[in-house]
Amino acid sequence: DAKTTQPNSMESNEEEPVHLPCNHSTISGTDYIHWYRQLPSQGPEYVIHGLTSNVNNRMASLAIAEDRKSSTLILHRATLRDAAVYYCLKPSNTGKLIFGQGTTLQVKP
């Protein structure tokens, strides 16, 4: 199962953009990249996923490098409610999610 690598923690100021990086150098051509986040005392929450092209939804944008070995989750305007652990994941072909430590995002007012 391919692993992903993320920084342990990041800080942001409220209402500023946040760029959360992820390396997935062993990804194969048909592997999707998923991002989930986990707020305190809650189950993980789906954020966004993509294959090759950049993706946007109401929560975030996902920028995938041309060689697909890295991606960046972009929160356009961080709010205090965005403080969470963000996980970059590559599901196995059966859909199993392998969670690492993720990136703990702190948002300062």
Next chain:
Amino acid sequence: ETGVTQSPTHLIKTRGQQVTLRCSSQSGHNTVSWYQQALGQGPQFIFQYYREEENGRGNFPPRFSGLQFPNYSSELNVNALELDDSALYLCATRRDRGSYNEQFFGPGTRLTVL
């Protein structure tokens, strides 16, 4: 709100006992996965069910077992509880077993083993 519910929310058991945790999936979701999350760690995959059949298993002993019912709700059973089984147990459902499908997590069941 993901539409995935789990019961109970909290549970306290003693070593050697058995426990059953339940998960109701979002409508139309035929695939359910169970995860164990120890304090301060990311969730660890236990197993997955697709249309009532086990469809993948993580590195957990056989005393962790499961069921999926025709309505796609699911149970996780743990026998002979150990202290290390204390964790948050999460279920996640999705509309099909494909890896591209987003997964919807429930709020979890917090199990404490004394």
